[in-house]
Amino acid sequence: MTGDGSYWLREHKGTLLAFGAFVAMFTIYAANHPAGLNANVATTAANKGVLLAIVAIAQTLVVVTSGIDLSVGMVMVLANCLASTIVVGTPAMTALGVVGVLLVGALCGAINGIIVIFGRLQPIVTTIATGAVYYGAALALRRVPGGDVNATLADALTGQLPGGVPASLVLLLALVLVVWLPFRRSVIGRAAYALGSSEVAAYMSGVPIRRAKFVAYTLSGLLASVAGLFLTCITYSGEASAANGSTYTLYSIAAVVLGGVSLFGGSGSAIGAIFGALMFRTIGDLLFVFNVEPLWQPLFQGMVLLAAICLGSLRLLRIRNRLDLYG
Amino acid sequence: MTADAGAGVESPAPSRSDMPLFAMRGVSKRYGGVRALSDAELSIEAGRIHAVLGENGAGKSTLIKIMAGVVAPDEGRMLLDGEPVAFDSPSDAQAAGIACIFQELSLIPDLSVADNIAISNPPRRFGLIDRRAQRRMAEEALARAGADNIHPLALVKDLSLSRRQMVEIAKALARKPRILILDEATSALTAADVTKIYDVLRRLREDGLALVYISHRMHEIAELADECTVFCNGRSVASFPAGTRTDNEIVELMIGREFNAVFPARSPRAPSDDAPRLEVRHLGWTERLNDVSLKLHAGEVIGLGGLDGQGQRELLLALFGVLRGTTGEVLIDGRPVALRGPHVAKRKDIGMALIPEDRKTEGLMLPMSVRDNLSFAALDTLSHLGVVDAAAERDAVDRIVRMLAIRTDGTDLPAGSLSGGNQQKLVLGKWLMIAPRILLLNDPTRGIDVGTKQEIYQLLRELAEAGAAILFYSTDYDELVGCCDRVLVMYDGAVRRELIGAEINERALVSSALNIGAEVSHHVAANAART
Numbered sequence: 001m002t003g004d005g006s007y008w009l010r011e012h013k014g015t016l017l018a019f020g021a022f023v024a025m026f027t028i029y030a031a032n033h034p035a036g037l038n039a040n041v042a043t044t045a046a047n048k049g050v051l052l053a054i055v056a057i058a059q060t061l062v063v064v065t066s067g068i069d070l071s072v073g074m075v076m077v078l079a080n081c082l083a084s085t086i087v088v089g090t091p092a093m094t095a096l097g098v099v100g101v102l103l104v105g106a107l108c109g110a111i112n113g114i115i116v117i118f119g120r121l122q123p124i125v126t127t128i129a130t131g132a133v134y135y136g137a138a139l140a141l142r143r144v145p146g147g148d149v150n151a152t153l154a155d156a157l158t159g160q161l162p163g164g165v166p167a168s169l170v171l172l173l174a175l176v177l178v179v180w181l182p183f184r185r186s187v188i189g190r191a192a193y194a195l196g197s198s199e200v201a202a203y204m205s206g207v208p209i210r211r212a213k214f215v216a217y218t219l220s221g222l223l224a225s226v227a228g229l230f231l232t233c234i235t236y237s238g239e240a241s242a243a244n245g246s247t248y249t250l251y252s253i254a255a256v257v258l259g260g261v262s263l264f265g266g267s268g269s270a271i272g273a274i275f276g277a278l279m280f281r282t283i284g285d286l287l288f289v290f291n292v293e294p295l296w297q298p299l300f301q302g303m304v305l306l307a308a309i310c311l312g313s314l315r316l317l318r319i320r321n322r323l324d325l326y327g
Numbered sequence: 328m329t330a331d332a333g334a335g336v337e338s339p340a341p342s343r344s345d346m347p348l349f350a351m352r353g354v355s356k357r358y359g360g361v362r363a364l365s366d367a368e369l370s371i372e373a374g375r376i377h378a379v380l381g382e383n384g385a386g387k388s389t390l391i392k393i394m395a396g397v398v399a400p401d402e403g404r405m406l407l408d409g410e411p412v413a414f415d416s417p418s419d420a421q422a423a424g425i426a427c428i429f430q431e432l433s434l435i436p437d438l439s440v441a442d443n444i445a446i447s448n449p450p451r452r453f454g455l456i457d458r459r460a461q462r463r464m465a466e467e468a469l470a471r472a473g474a475d476n477i478h479p480l481a482l483v484k485d486l487s488l489s490r491r492q493m494v495e496i497a498k499a500l501a502r503k504p505r506i507l508i509l510d511e512a513t514s515a516l517t518a519a520d521v522t523k524i525y526d527v528l529r530r531l532r533e534d535g536l537a538l539v540y541i542s543h544r545m546h547e548i549a550e551l552a553d554e555c556t557v558f559c560n561g562r563s564v565a566s567f568p569a570g571t572r573t574d575n576e577i578v579e580l581m582i583g584r585e586f587n588a589v590f591p592a593r594s595p596r597a598p599s600d601d602a603p604r605l606e607v608r609h610l611g612w613t614e615r616l617n618d619v620s621l622k623l624h625a626g627e628v629i630g631l632g633g634l635d636g637q638g639q640r641e642l643l644l645a646l647f648g649v650l651r652g653t654t655g656e657v658l659i660d661g662r663p664v665a666l667r668g669p670h671v672a673k674r675k676d677i678g679m680a681l682i683p684e685d686r687k688t689e690g691l692m693l694p695m696s697v698r699d700n701l702s703f704a705a706l707d708t709l710s711h712l713g714v715v716d717a718a719a720e721r722d723a724v725d726r727i728v729r730m731l732a733i734r735t736d737g738t739d740l741p742a743g744s745l746s747g748g749n750q751q752k753l754v755l756g757k758w759l760m761i762a763p764r765i766l767l768l769n770d771p772t773r774g775i776d777v778g779t780k781q782e783i784y785q786l787l788r789e790l791a792e793a794g795a796a797i798l799f800y801s802t803d804y805d806e807l808v809g810c811c812d813r814v815l816v817m818y819d820g821a822v823r824r825e826l827i828g829a830e831i832n833e834r835a836l837v838s839s840a841l842n843i844g845a846e847v848s849h850h851v852a853a854n855a856a857r858t
Contacts, residue, residue, distance in 0.1 A: 007480035011439065185455040190438075194446060197437035204397070204433035205498075206418030206447045266437035320613060320651045321644070322668065 014260015015272035021258075022279040029282055032289045039164035045285060046166035047158050051230055053172055053277040055248050056255035057180060058223035060273040061216045063256050066196040066265025067116065067123035069217070071131030072224045073249035075108045077240060078138040079228025084147025084238025087229065094150040101229050102222055108134055109221020113214040131245070138240040145239035147232075154233035168230070172274065175226065179219060180270045192216045196265025254305045255280050262312075280304075346409045348373045348537050349394075349425075349506055354403030356389050363389040364561045367403070371506060376528065376538040378548045378569065381558030382581050382837055383635050383802040387541050390558070391508050394539070395427035396420030421447055426504035428495050428512045436484035441465035443483055444498045468501035469494075473523035488614070489517045496524070500531075507531065508539040513547065514636070525551065543634045545574055545841050557581055574843050582804075582833045589781060590809030591788040601625070602661035604796040605765050607646070610655035615641045617821040619655075623765070623796045628787060630811030630831075631800035633840045638820035639800040640684065643767045646798075647681040648672045659765075673704060678764030680704070682754055682771045690754035693743035697735050698724045700742045700753050705760035727756040732782065748779030755783070759790075766790065768799045772806065784810055804836045818842045 030037040062069040079101050087097035115126045159167050183189040191212035194202040259276025261268025287297050347370040356364040364386040371377050381387045392398045396414030405412050414420040434443050441461050450460035465479040474493035492515045513521050552569040557580040565580050603622040610619040616638050623629050631639045645653050648666035659677050666672050672679040683689035691700050701724045709720045731752045772780045807814050814831050816824040816839040824839040
């Protein structure tokens with residue numbers, strides 16, 4: 001059959017645009033970096049980018065169901081505080097600690113999911129409330145910044161592989177292969193997209209709505225805790241920082257939007273969100289390279305985000321019944 | 328005739344001794360106080376097309392919702408292959424081999440055609456969806472539905488309504504059902520797709536599927552159906568082989584509602600020579616409204632009739648300025664106006680008000696007070712320099728509460744605390760506050776008690792006599808008969824027939840709603856004149 005390519009382009013437009021924009025920005029950045037693109041520059045950039053990218057994947061999982069997870073940042077902070085306490089010691093203890101951190105993250109996500117599914121509450125209020133609880137738990141765990149992390153693990157995740165490839169990129173790739181792709185290709189993932197696009201139609205088609213929501217929120221929590229673990233490896237410590245939590249939550253939404261994932265749910269891909277996250281980070285780096293005062297950075301990032309969001313209102317031109325504007 | 332039709336239900340199709348593939352026995356369903364279905368009987372055979380007929384609210388939709396597992400019956404049994412079955416969800420019904428094509432589409436707009444077709448049971452390999460197998464499955468289903476020119480990778484939201492309906496049919500077929508229910512499946516189709524669907528349905532019948540076909544198009548039923556069951560007032564009143572009853576006899580079976588309301592007397596009006604208060608010329612909007620023209624004079628009540636969903640709502644919304652991209656002209660007092668939204672339509676020189684169909688979402692702010700709800704539309708006349716004149720507001724609100732006899736313990740109570748009938752009075756009252764010159768009503772008495780209904784009929788008559796022009800859409804034919812000076816019957820987005828004075832009776836309304844040919848309506852009218 002002819003025309004497969006054009007349909008493929010139509011479906012992946014957002015992801016491809018995010019990829020293209022990131023590549024363009026990163027090329028400019030690398031070409032203008034005072035030290036040139038060496039392995040160390042790349043690794044630092046990758047570590048910062050990957051941290052946000054992981055949170056962005058977590059956000060994508062919930063956003064495709066037409067929900068939103070405002071607790072991702074707080075789950076990340078909680079995982080960071082927990083990891084700085086239990087991911088230490090012998091390899092066996094460290095491994096056990098990692099498992100513990102991931103379980104707590106998955107549990108946080110599962111709690112969000114259960115409240116949203118069975119309480120029929122809006123995801124936005126649910127996750128604001130649970131986010132506050134998760135932050136409170138983080139603070140109880142670590143009143144002052146500190147702690148430690150198994151250095152071998154930290155160096156392995158944040159360092160370079162032979163050949164200068166940043167290890168964090170391998171971690172990101174592994175997450176895509178192990179978490180995202182199976183989700184995207186599974187019946188549950190299909191159901192998550194379906195219910196995000198039209199919950200009534202999904203129900204009428206006999207799609208497992210509740211299970212899909214539960215899995216989406218739980219995986220989101222799990223990924224947020226991976227981000228928390230990775231943050232611990234970067235900083236070698238834990239900190240119950242409310243500012244960090246809120247910033248990452250908001251940036252994850254920015255990354256999702258820049259990555260072409262629809263906040264209305266039902267379309268977009270975590271791959272797009274990853275490039276959205278990398279792009280968002282690169283904007284900051286670009287401003288640095290061009291000697292723009294750091295205080296201007298939030299203004300520029302805000303403007304880029306606003307421009308990206310405005311693209312979404314193009315669809316209004318097609319509406320013929322004004323009631324659809326308010327529905 | 329009705330008596331032996333009843334017997335036909337007891338022993339369906341005596342020529343076939345084997346038990347039916349699917350049967351409903353004494354199935355009933357209630358929504359609150361309303362009986363949607365009572366003691367329904369239905370027998371469906373493999374390899375046959377079974378048409379289900381009935382007017383608005385006859386129970387057809389409830390019937391198929393029960394068959395499809397969307398709602399559970401209160402009483403009665405369902406038998407599949409003679410074994411009792413019960414469905415807790417749509418997936419249960421699907422697992423039992425019942426696939427339903429709903430009027431409101433069940434497709435997911437952001438997914439591709441192939442994703443949609445395979446949605447309920449996608450082919451899997453190693454636990455993940457096998458896209459290549461899914462693609463083959465979709466292509467096969469599309470071909471079977473006569474829609475092989477739809478690309479399986481196209482996104483559903485990019486397809487036209489007709490194409491989407493074809494995908495919907497392919498999706499149902501992909502489940503390999505034994506029973507396929509089509510609810511007004513052809514109403515969204517283009518002529519080219521309709522002919523294809525006829526062939527497809529005949530082929531499916533030969534393959535041994537049982538098809539349940541709900542349609543209001545008599546010619547379709549004549550062309551396709553083997554068996555017919557007529558519903559009226561939630562009851563299955565007759566089952567018979569297709570072609571054994573005339574269209575006129577079928578109309579007779581479909582009507583026969585109990586007359587349970589008294590309507591205010593109409594004073595006969597002489598046709599007015601003045602310019603009509605509202606004139607519509609060649610109004611069109613997408614494929615839903617085609618070339619609608621009408622004239623509405625001061626003091627006149629015009630009814631909009633026809634089966635539900637023939638463009639009546641869209642006509643009212645278009646007049647109120649809600650729809651974008653309408654074609655044609657609207658004149659108020661002979662002067663063309665551009666209706667760009669409700670804020671324009673309610674302006675003093677136009678004076679239009681629309682009573683929406685869903686009072687809970689489009690009519691009222693339920694948590695807000697009775698007073699706030701009543702004064703919303705009139706706030707600009709009740710305020711000076713943007714500040715609401717509380718005394719004037721209270722007086723105006725009290726006047727309306729008295730006039731409509733709204734029963735409430737105080738105007739400070741939330742609107743949501745009132746009964747359904749009183750809520751509907753609030754919606755009416757809100758618009759009476761602006762003293763509308765043109766009143767558009769979208770099925771205003773749905774779901775309210777008989778007493779309030781009669782108060783509303785009385786009110787409409789009084790408003791008309793005071794000089795308002797009223798355009799009144801109702802799904803209840805009795806109301807149209809009882810309230811209106813003229814009735815415009817709509818079909819497929821166009822006005823197909825105008826009934827005036829004594830012509831307005833239920834037979835004429837039903838047969839013109841079904842768009843039965845001119846000679847039949849003539850016959851019906853003659854019948855009506857005799858009785």
